[in-house]
Amino acid sequence: xxxxxxxxxxxxxxxxxxxxxxxxxxxxxxxxxxxxxxxxxxxxxxxxxxxxxxxxxxxxxxxxxxxxxxxxxxxxxxxxxxxxxxxxxxxxxxxxxxxxxxxxxxxxxxxxxxxxxxxxxxxxxxxxxxxxxxxxxxxxxxxxxxxxxxxxxxxxxxxxxxxxxxxxxxxxxxxxxxxxxxxxxxxxxxxxxxxxxxxxxxxxxxxxxxxxxxxxxxxxxxxxxxxxxxxxxxxxxxxxxxxxxxxxxxxxxxxxxxxxxxxxxxx
Amino acid sequence: xxxxxxxxxxxxxxxxxxxxxxxxxxxxxxxxxxxxxxxxxxxxxxxxxxxxxxxxxxxxxxxxxxxxxxxxxxxxxxxxxxxxxxxxxxxxxxxxxxxxxxxxxxxxxxxxxxxxxxxxxxxxxxxxxxxxxxxxxxxxxxxxxxxxxxxxxxxxxxxxxxxxxxxxxxxxxxxxxxxxxxxxxxxxxxxxxxxxxxxxxxxxxxxxxxxxxxxxxxxxxxxxxxxxxxxxxxxxxxxxxxxxxxxxxxxxxxxxxxxxxxxxxxx
Numbered sequence: 001x002x003x004x005x006x007x008x009x010x011x012x013x014x015x016x017x018x019x020x021x022x023x024x025x026x027x028x029x030x031x032x033x034x035x036x037x038x039x040x041x042x043x044x045x046x047x048x049x050x051x052x053x054x055x056x057x058x059x060x061x062x063x064x065x066x067x068x069x070x071x072x073x074x075x076x077x078x079x080x081x082x083x084x085x086x087x088x089x090x091x092x093x094x095x096x097x098x099x100x101x102x103x104x105x106x107x108x109x110x111x112x113x114x115x116x117x118x119x120x121x122x123x124x125x126x127x128x129x130x131x132x133x134x135x136x137x138x139x140x141x142x143x144x145x146x147x148x149x150x151x152x153x154x155x156x157x158x159x160x161x162x163x164x165x166x167x168x169x170x171x172x173x174x175x176x177x178x179x180x181x182x183x184x185x186x187x188x189x190x191x192x193x194x195x196x197x198x199x200x201x202x203x204x205x206x207x208x209x210x211x212x213x214x215x216x217x218x219x220x221x222x223x224x225x226x227x228x229x230x231x232x233x234x235x236x237x238x239x240x241x242x243x244x245x246x247x248x249x250x251x252x253x254x255x256x257x258x259x260x261x262x263x264x265x266x267x
Numbered sequence: 268x269x270x271x272x273x274x275x276x277x278x279x280x281x282x283x284x285x286x287x288x289x290x291x292x293x294x295x296x297x298x299x300x301x302x303x304x305x306x307x308x309x310x311x312x313x314x315x316x317x318x319x320x321x322x323x324x325x326x327x328x329x330x331x332x333x334x335x336x337x338x339x340x341x342x343x344x345x346x347x348x349x350x351x352x353x354x355x356x357x358x359x360x361x362x363x364x365x366x367x368x369x370x371x372x373x374x375x376x377x378x379x380x381x382x383x384x385x386x387x388x389x390x391x392x393x394x395x396x397x398x399x400x401x402x403x404x405x406x407x408x409x410x411x412x413x414x415x416x417x418x419x420x421x422x423x424x425x426x427x428x429x430x431x432x433x434x435x436x437x438x439x440x441x442x443x444x445x446x447x448x449x450x451x452x453x454x455x456x457x458x459x460x461x462x463x464x465x466x467x468x469x470x471x472x473x474x475x476x477x478x479x480x481x482x483x484x485x486x487x488x489x490x491x492x493x494x495x496x497x498x499x500x501x502x503x504x505x506x507x508x509x510x511x512x513x514x515x516x517x518x519x520x521x522x523x524x525x526x527x528x529x530x531x532x533x534x
Contacts, residue, residue, distance in 0.1 A: 068339070068379075093361065097413065122389045124415070147391070148393050150391055
């Protein structure tokens with residue numbers, strides 16, 4: 001998907017919401033367990049209930065992988081079910097030496113036909129460039145993550161005066177363009193967004209961490225928005241587990257709508 | 268698998284060789300393509316030909332993932348085929364926020380029953396500790412990798428005077444023990460091994476990068492060996508693609524034997 005298509009979608013739907021499909025079979029409504037593929041059935045109903053309110057879906061690959069082959073089948077059906085004009089993100093945090101990253105790119109861009117994948121930067125340039133070789137596909141690099149553990153290394157001060165996460169943004173943004181790279185910045189780091197926007201003013205940011213993780217939506221938008229909006233704000237558990245009975249999908253819709261309405265104010 | 272069992276194996280086989288199963292269907296001998304599961308058949312023959320010479324097998328998950336569901340089936344059959352006394356490594360480079368890393372741990376330690384998994388440290392402590400909760404399973408953290416891209420971030424100088432990879436070793440080694448953590452150090456970084464051994468004298472190191480990537484085996488052993496040997500040295504392409512006809516497995520055995528014989532000199 002092109003950058004222009006993403007921006008068009010945002011203005012058309014008045015939303016920059018991404019719904020995270022962290023679908024855990026132990027957390028979905030019990031009545032779905034009688035169906036042949038409960039995880040896909042859950043996702044299908046969430047997608048039906050939210051597809052006019054969001055511009056992206058982000059399946060968290062770990063949740064599918066942990067179910068073995070059945071999980072990959074559910075994932076494939078889910079991806080095929082998502083309407084073509086909605087951006088898809090494989091939240092996979094991959095990254096390895098060149099010949100291996102090439103295989104990960106093949107997995108998510110060809111085998112499963114995602115529009116984008118999240119990647120971890122520790123192994124550096126040649127671990128990320130193989131993902132950038134696909135046209136109209138996106139590489140979403142971890143910048144400053146939403147978890148407590150982001151302090152372990154991302155916030156380390158470097159000899160040259162900046163922090164590691166700032167160096168990651170600065171260096172890696174030269175490997176691609178604003179049209180094939182995005183960055184993950186946690187919503188719990190809203191205060192850092194002003195500084196981050198000085199380093200990468202134009203890139204889209206994928207922002208997880210509102211909802212269950214406690215990030216403040218308005219603060220994130222105010223500090224992170226740019227001329228092209230430049231934000232995909234994700235909520236996973238807050239939306240998909242809003243209800244737990246036969247009406248879970250309307251509960252999810254209600255939660256998605258609340259966020260979407262807040263977003264519309266900024267568009 | 269316990270640390271003692273690994274050490275016993277090393278002395279029993281006079282080897283600390285790990286064979287990397289980076290099995291690429293486009294690179295295996297053509298006659299295998301007529302069989303039902305060519306990737307598994309290839310691995311099976313490599314395992315049969317090398318299992319008395321090595322103490323670990325390391326499937327590179329990207330190569331299986333990229334084949335979709337068929338790949339995961341081949342992987343599962345491969346893991347089940349590896350003799351129980353041989354250490355298994357899921358080379359997966361995973362790592363995410365706590366609830367997601369928990370799912371990745373479940374994937375590789377329960378669903379696929381690997382003894383260990385490689386993990387990327389960028390997301391910090393709570394992205395790694397979920398893997399450490401399994402008893403007799405191992406978490407292998409990226410320290411200093413073999414690729415050129417290791418220079419991008421791992422070699423950055425920190426304000427406090429050390430390099431990022433040294434800080435990763437120092438901090439993360441406190442999260443687990445020498446009996447449930449190992450580190451990846453590339454064979455191309457043999458000179459750094461002396462310094463690395465000062466930080467983590469007792470941990471096992473998983474060392475890729477001899478063979479195709481050009482690392483020097485003797486230099487790696489001399490600089491990295493400790494009282495418990497403390498090394499698992501991996502070769503992938505150099506062994507598994509040594510031949511390309513009906514006798515490919517004996518060619519692989521020859522290559523594995525050459526490395527094993529060099530290793531025996533140090534035991």
